Amino acid sequence: MSLGERLTEFAHTVDRKISWHRLPLPLSAPLLIFMRHRLRSANLFDVGKPGGLTVPEPNGSSEPAYLTSRTWDGTYNDLDDPLMGSTGSRFGRNVPLEHTFPEQEPRLSTPSVRKISRDLMTRDSFIPATTLNVLAAAWIQFEVHDWFSHGPNDLNEPYEIALNEGDDWPENPMIIRRTPRDTSCDPNGAQTWCTGDTHWWDSSQVYGRDKEFAEKARTGEGGRLRIEADGTLPEALEEDLDYTDVPGTMWHGLYALHVLFSMEHNAIADRIRGEHPTWSDQQLYDKARLINSALIAKIHTLDWTPSITASPTLRLAMRGNWWGLAGEWMHKRVGRISKSEVISGIPGSPTDHHGTPYSLTEEFVAVYRMHPLIPDEFEFRSMDDKVLADLTFPELNALHARERVGDLTMQNTLYSMGTSHPGAITLHNYPRFLQHFDRPDGFQMDLAAIDILRSRERGVPRYAKFRELFHMKPVTSFEQITPNKQWQDEIREVYDNDIDAVDLQVGLLAEPFPKGFGFSDTAFRVFILMASRRLKSDRFFTTDYTPEVYTQAGLDWVAGNDMRSVLLRHFPQLERALEGVQNPFAPWARTGSRSPMSAQRAAVASGE
Secondary structure, rough: OOOHHHHHHHHHHHHHHHHHOOOOHHHHHHHHHHHHHHHHHHHOOOOOOOOOOOOOOOOOOOOOOOOOOOOOOOOOOOOOOOOOOOOOOOOOOOOOOOHOOOOOOHHHHHOOOHHHHHHHHHHOOOOEEOOOOOHHHHHHHHHHHHHOOOOOEEEEEEEEOOOOOOOOOOOEEEEEEEOOOOOOOOOOOOOOHHHOOOOOOOOOOOOOOHHHHHOEEEOOOOOOOOOOOOOOOHHHHHHHOOOOHHHHHHHHHHHHHHHHHHHHHHHHHHHHHHHHHOOOHHHHHHHHHHHHHHHHHHHHHHHHHHHHHHHHHHHHHHHHHHOOOOOOHHHHHOOOOOOHHHOOOOHHHHOOOOOOOOOOOOOHHHHOHHHHHOOOEEEEEEEOOOEEEEEHHOEEHHHEEEEEEHHHOOHHHOOOOHHHEEOOOOOOOOOHHHHHHEEEOOEEHHHHHHHHHHHHHOOOOHHHHHHHHHOOOOHHHHHHHOOOOOHHHHHHHOOOOHHHHHOHHHHHHHHHOOEOOOOOHHHHHHHHHHHHHHHOOOOOOOOOOOOOOOOOOHHHHHHHOHHHHHHHHHHHHHHHHHHOOOOOOOOOOOOOOOOOOHHHHHHHHHHO
């Protein structure tokens, strides 16, 4: 056994006995590095390629555009395997394939997903996440729309969920549509599912998942995206959208971020045009997209993640992911001093798939189900802190999002989100409107029940087995899931005293979180593996993160900006609200008065 293998095994032993987050920073930080090494070697599994995918032909140029720009379908990111991570490719797995077979009846419906929704998820009263703002809730959905899509629901042979007596659902049985299946998978092997988006961190939520939308979003001049005079996106972009898929989950917070980063794209395009006045519209668009996508990835790494994992260890780890141990100061003045991602960060380091072709995974999808972050009701205020409107989520979603943001203005929408709390990611805090949600296409659904069923349907292991396969301390009793006595009794009753039957989502919401965290340590195991992998496998974040590909102005733009600068570039009126707030995903100051609450929020945000 090599020294690295011995250290990795030692880190695993220490973590199981003590838990990494209970250790002081000098010990916990290196422990995470070795934990990630173990996960990279033991928790990446290839499921192959689906039938029917073909490599698009290059454009015939001696220097094809895909060498220095992202393609709309994600092809040619890996030049040796052009289909890797592209639209239509399969979701991979983080657990051995023999543990990924979809559950069958009667286990598929036991216990009832509707009973779990009603008895364990229902928000009796709103539990706020007091160290975050609603912008943080909008941000993660904004990112998820770039990463995860299984395509429109399969309308054939839906699941029928029998209802218990006293259930107020309008129809018995409840209907839940299936995930569309990959019909080309091995009939004797585990079921596979394909992505409706690319697997790359390429901001497809802004730029579109197909060529038609991408073209419709552009002005055709200067590489810019279309934005209306009132600061909203063109109404034409909403034409012919499939509301059974991602567009059906649009809401004002998500819409505001789409507008904000469309504006940022245009600012970048203008900057690059100033450097390269002879470049074509296509060249400017491609470069601005590349730079904007990298900035979004940086914001997620250095702003959003430290806001929801507010511990010294994770702040150091996330900065290490981007800048390395050498740090930001060294990076900006000297550049990379090593090829090592540990020393000089992942951006600009060599690409590495760690022995497994890159894809996002079904396990990664499962742990990113964070719907309790969303409040049921929203108070909108003007910059002088006067109440403009009190609206419920159904009044702000899908077809209403553009209209509401246009009426309220972008700056008031952002200010209202920045000064309001999202929900805590726990049991008994699921948005009530999502338990009986009328989709824009007229279909009624209980999203809490669907969250549970999706993991069963896609063969994501249940909670106890999931922890075992991620090398965590075993769970053999309900007391080990949660210290909350009431929750212990409720979970035990729902699952008929069967600890192995507890669903992953229930365990993730029930277990106590590491200090400063907004989600569970079990979910975190997937994050430390996959969050760095989506950077490390992408040549535009690694070997091609260079001035030749990005331009020096582009690299400087990414290095010199963050969420705060993006907000203030486009809405300088927000400066007072962000005064004293170090992280824009923490609560902002109320600008109408410097109330004790405003001061308290600013202190929390600055870590005092």
